Amino acid sequence: xxxxxxxxxxxxxxxxxxxxxxxxxxxxxxxxxxxxxxxxxxxxxxxxxxxxxxxxxxxxxxxxxxxxxxxxxxxxxxxxxxxxxxxxxxxxxxxxxxxxxxxxxxxxxxxxxxxxxxxxxxxxxxxxxxxxxxxxxxxxxxxxxxxxxxxxxxxxxxxxxxxxxxxxxxxxxxxxxxxxxxxxxxxxxxxxxxxxxxxxxxxxxxxxxxxxxxxxxxxxxxxxxxxxxxxxxxxxxxxxxxxxxxxxxxxxxxxxxxxxxxxxxxxxxxxxxxxxxxxxxxxxxxxxxxxxxxxxxxxxxxxxxxxxxxxxxxxxxxxxxxxxxxxxxxxxxxxxxxxxxxxxxxxxxxxxxxxxxxxxxxxxxxxxxxxxxxxxxxxxxxxxxxxxxxxxxxxxxxxxxxxxxxxxxxxxxxxxxxxxxxxxxxxxxxxxxxxxxxxxxxxxxxxxxxxxxxxxxxxxxxxxxxxxxxxxxxxxxxxxxxxxxxxxxxxxx
Numbered sequence: 191x192x193x194x195x196x197x198x199x200x201x202x203x204x205x206x207x208x209x210x211x212x213x214x215x216x217x218x219x220x221x222x223x224x225x226x227x228x229x230x231x232x233x234x235x236x237x238x239x240x241x242x243x244x245x246x247x248x249x250x251x252x253x254x255x256x257x258x259x260x261x262x263x264x265x266x267x268x269x270x271x272x273x274x275x276x277x278x279x280x281x282x283x284x285x286x287x288x289x290x291x292x293x294x295x296x297x298x299x300x301x302x303x304x305x306x307x308x309x310x311x312x313x314x315x316x317x318x319x320x321x322x323x324x325x326x327x328x329x330x331x332x333x334x335x336x337x338x339x340x341x342x343x344x345x346x347x348x349x350x351x352x353x354x355x356x357x358x359x360x361x362x363x364x365x366x367x368x369x370x371x372x373x374x375x376x377x378x379x380x381x382x383x384x385x386x387x388x389x390x391x392x393x394x395x396x397x398x399x400x401x402x403x404x405x406x407x408x409x410x411x412x413x414x415x416x417x418x419x420x421x422x423x424x425x426x427x428x429x430x431x432x433x434x435x436x437x438x439x440x441x442x443x444x445x446x447x448x449x450x451x452x453x454x455x456x457x458x459x460x461x462x463x464x465x466x467x468x469x470x471x472x473x474x475x476x477x478x479x480x481x482x483x484x485x486x487x488x489x490x491x492x493x494x495x496x497x498x499x500x501x502x503x504x505x506x507x508x509x510x511x512x513x514x515x516x517x518x519x520x521x522x523x524x525x526x527x528x529x530x531x532x533x534x535x536x537x538x539x540x541x542x543x544x545x546x547x548x549x550x551x552x553x554x555x556x557x558x559x560x561x562x563x564x565x566x567x568x569x570x571x572x573x574x575x576x577x578x579x580x581x582x583x584x585x586x587x588x589x590x591x592x593x594x595x596x597x598x599x600x601x602x603x604x605x606x607x608x609x610x611x612x613x614x615x616x617x618x619x620x621x622x623x624x625x626x627x628x629x630x631x632x633x634x635x636x637x638x639x640x641x642x643x644x645x646x647x648x649x650x651x652x653x654x655x656x657x658x659x660x661x662x663x664x665x666x667x668x669x670x671x672x673x674x675x676x677x678x679x680x681x682x683x
Contacts, residue, residue: 233678234643235625237670242621244553244660245614250544250562250574250593251504252607258494259503260288260532264485266478267296267527275519275532278501282493288532289519291489296482303479310475314468321461328454335447342443346436357429361421368417372410379403497536500606504533504543535605542574542593544611551589553615554579561612562595564603572597574611616658622666628678629656629664640670641677649681 262270271292276282382403493499501519502510515531517523525531542562546554554576562572572595580590593611597603624640631638638656641649654669670676 234675235628235678237622237624237666237672237674237676239620239622239672242616242618242623242658242660242663242665243614244616244658245612246550248544248546248550248591248611248613250542250609250611252540252564252603252605252609253504253543254535254538254605255541255592256495256538257497257504257533257535257605259530260491260494260534261528261530262485262488262491262525264488264527266481267485269524269526270489271295272519272523272525273521276499278499278516280499282496282499282534284493284496286493288491288493288499291491293486293489296486296489300479300482300486303475303482307472307475307479310468310472314465314472317461317465317468321458321465324458324461328458332447332450332454335443335450339443339447342440346440349432349436354429354433357424357432361424365414365417365421368410368414372407372414375403375407375410379407493534495534495536497534500533500535501531502533503530504606540595540597540603540605541577542595542609542611544591544593545584545588546579546591548587548589550613550615551579553613554589554591555615558613558615560593562609563612564607564609566602566607568610616660618665621657622670622672623663624654624666624670624676625678626659626662626664628676629654630680640666641681643675643677649677 264270273290273292275289282288379400382400386400501515504510518525519531556576556579558576560574560576562574564570564572574593574595576591577594578592582589584590628640629638630640637653639651639653642652643649652669655667657665657667659665
């Protein structure tokens with residue numbers, strides 16, 4: 191009994207130490223303790239070491255990385271009219287025609303462009319010849335106009351200095367001559383009358399001579415009258431009109447010369463521009479013709495590789511089937527330029543394409559494995575490895591991922607089939623974790639803490655370092671031990 195009393199304090203000490211250890215640590219792989227609720231202390235959670243993993247599932251599509259999409263990449267031609275096309279699932283060889291199109295309209299357009307090319311070529315030849323002729327004749331025409339202008343100036347000067355004074359003088363001389371002629375005729379008539387009064391000629395002869403003299407006087411009077419009229423006409427009409435005409439001819443000649451000096455360069459420039467325009471037009475016609483001929487050549491649509499024909503294409507990891515394309519692949523149907531309407535899938539190794547949301551992108555690293563369950567046989571399990579990850583979104587918030595997979599030669603899996611992909615990017619079998627609601631953030635971003643419950647004492651604030659988050663769980667890397675009991679709410683609530 192005495193020995194027992196001596197050992198009792200030691201036994202109690204060991205018991206207290208063991209209880210204290212149990213308070214902070216639990217056996218490895220112990221399941222999560224159920225949440226406790228004490229009206230005094232509130233809801234709590236006991237921290238244990240347990241398996242912690244991050245996992246998610248994505249949908250995937252089997253595809254062949256060597257598949258070749260088929261489209262008609264025309265640059266000028268619009269809708270393509272279909273006559274017939276090979277059926278879905280057809281086995282094709284490289285170079286085999288996949289689709290037959292109607293060439294009637296494009297051939298007609300090509301003929302029209304060829305005719306236009308010929309016409310524009312002729313117009314250009316004529317314009318170039320006219321331009322060359324203009325370059326030769328323009329200086330000659332200007333020289334001729336300069337000579338003519340000089341001649342007109344000389345004529346005007348001669349008229350002013352010589353011709354006009356002579357015309358005026360001629361009018362005066364003509365009038366004076368007429369007056370003199372009248373005076374001579376009158377004097378002769380007067381002398382004859384005196385003579386006839388004194389001589390003894392017969393009256394008959396006298397009469398004849400007098401009549402002649404009188405007639406000469408009358409003529410002289412008439413000529414004088416005409417000379418007076420002519421003088422007046424010359425001085426008041428002919429000479430002023432001639433002067434005006436000479437002045438106008440000189441001004442018109444000068445104007446023609448000035449105009450020609452200005453218009454000839456402009457006309458030459460216009461003709462040069464017309465030639466350039468025709469050259470550009472011819473170039474455009476040739477380019478249009480070349481593009482159209484290239485488009486025409488592409489419309490034969492040979493198979494780029496040997497393999498199985500599928501109508502549609504792989505878009506964002508999903509196969510666009512032939513439902514919408516079938517009616518357009520028949521006679522009378524149409525397809526758009528640059529539209530992918532067929533895909534040739536060769537035999538050989540397949541890959542898997544999936545779309546990963548941004549929240550999984552950091553975990554989607556090259557080499558990450560995934561469990562693959564094909565839709566055709568969900569009990570079949572395969573392994574796939576992440577190959578390439580697109581950092582450029584293929585859709586808002588989603589990125590394309592290509593995965594490598596090995597298939598048996600007799601595998602029923604074909605391109606276009608789908609599968610479920612299960613990823614486990616993180617796994618810790620002895621992790622400490624807390625409920626997401628028990629983790630609080632300091633005012634300073636990036637600093638976190640929890641409240642540790644202590645019996646008969648105030649809760650203790652403990653700084654922790656969180657790790658991976660998965661659903662409602664947060665892994666704790668530092669600051670917390672297994673067995674600790676933490677509050678799920680802030681104290682005082």
